[in-house]
Amino acid sequence: MTFYGDVRSEAVAGDDVLLCPADPIHREALHDAALMSEVARGSVEAFSVLVDRHSPALYRVAMRMLSDGAEAEDVVQDCFTRLWQNAPRWKPSGAGLVGWLHRVTMNLCFDRKRRFRVVTVETLPDPADDSPLPDRRIEADQAARGVADALADLPERYRAALVLCYYEGFTNALAAEVLDLNIKAMESLLFRARRQMRGLLEARDISTGDLEAQA
Incomplete structure (x- = not known):
């Protein structure tokens, strides 16, 4: 994604930064905590490694929560701005x-969803593509859209639970920390989310196999 450079430049804009000799091989091998120690001292290079390391996952989460590429990019940018400021x-x-970044990302997504409820914008459907496609490709595209629509119809906390545990492979314990829940509450939330998601998929005549194909 091309917005990574913007994430870095806007996050550190106006701040005093430490320009260390670049040693990408060394820094890419460092754990997050060690990199954060460097970021806390103003290292842009260490910050860049963290952006490259974690931006793809955060963008996937934000995109599945918001279903809007521009909003998802803004969320990732805001998240890393907060990381730089709080380092x-x-x-x-x-x-x-990982938990800290995903917690901030989720909270930013929740804030934007609440804003969408107040200011709604009518979206137009994508123009139809008249080019011929194999039947399997058409069916796969239809299933993908159906799964995405079903996910978008879930309450935001249900959606968050599925995005973290199903799509991103988080353990229940890690997802619970991200969503600020105890483990029992997380398990209950995930159970209800799966049950409602199954109902939404059945209403769209989509099998759970189609859901697994999108994960």
């Missing part, structure tokens, strides 16, 4: 930097 105060926790 001197960041402390490792059980969920690590």
